[in-house]
Amino acid sequence: MSRSLVSLRRATVADAPVLAELWGEALRRVDHAEQVADLTRVLTEAERDASGAGAASGVSRVLVAEYDGEVAGAVLLRVSTLSPLNLEPCVQAVSPHVFAAFRRRGVGRALMDGAVVFAEERGIDHVMTAANSVSRDANRFMARLALGPHAMLRVAPTAAVRAKLTTSRSAMATSARAERRQVTRVLAARRSMRRAQAQAQSQG
CATH class of the missing domain: 1.20.5 (Single alpha-helices involved in coiled-coils or other helix-helix interfaces)
Structure with missing residues (x-):
């Protein structure tokens, strides 16, 4: 059996510049340096959370997917609730993005598998994510993983x-x-x- 070229690891602050490129459309409309600063803050908080808790109790984590050693995608995982009113615990898989050059190679599936493992470690029964409403490919991918529509976010x-x-x-x-x-x-x-x-x- 051939070895998978996709691997997951926790992101570090050093990943902020490449993640700013990956998540550019999801970040504030500011210059690249400020976007990197925003992500440095997010990654620092995730690292602090991980260092202060056991593997099965941290409330946030940023996972980086590598394909044959190169950064191919990432996702931010966060323990939350289904809504501010529905307090059923869930894991939010925020912006599971894959660089265009690495799509259709199992990277997105690996990121969502990481989200499921994160939820399973904490005994959480629901995983939530979001896809751009106009992206048919992203929505079809989520549907194939049993993720159905829950709400339409409007901003x-x-x-x-x-x-x-x-x-x-x-x-x-x-x-x-x-x-x-x-x-x-x-x-x-x-x-x-x-x-x-x-x-x-x-x-x-």
Whole structure:
């Protein structure tokens, strides 16, 4: 049996530059140096967590997948809950990314296997991940691993949401004023009809 060329290891702070390239689209829209600084912080916290707990009790870990000795992909694993309201424990597999040159070589499967092992070590029954909604390949891959849709995450700049809310509030106010005017006209018409009917009855 041939030896697999894919291996997993824990990421270190030294991996921050290459992971900034891998995860560029998932990071803050800042320059590369700041992205590396962000990842250095993430990796430092993961290393601190690992050093202060046993293998089966740490709450976060960054795994790097290597293909024949080269960094091919990575995933951030974190113990969390299914939602802020549903406190069922789960392992979040955050951004399981693979460099384009190493796709379809078992790297993504190895990363998700690492997520499952991480969950199994902690007795956690659920693994959660996310895929770009427009990436059919990523979503098909997750579906093949029994990961079904749970929620659709929607994100927008705060200012954009505020603008839409303001526009919506203005439109609702305009609609409410128009409705009140319509009601006023209807009531006035009914009063006029009643007066006309009363006058006709008195004359009859």
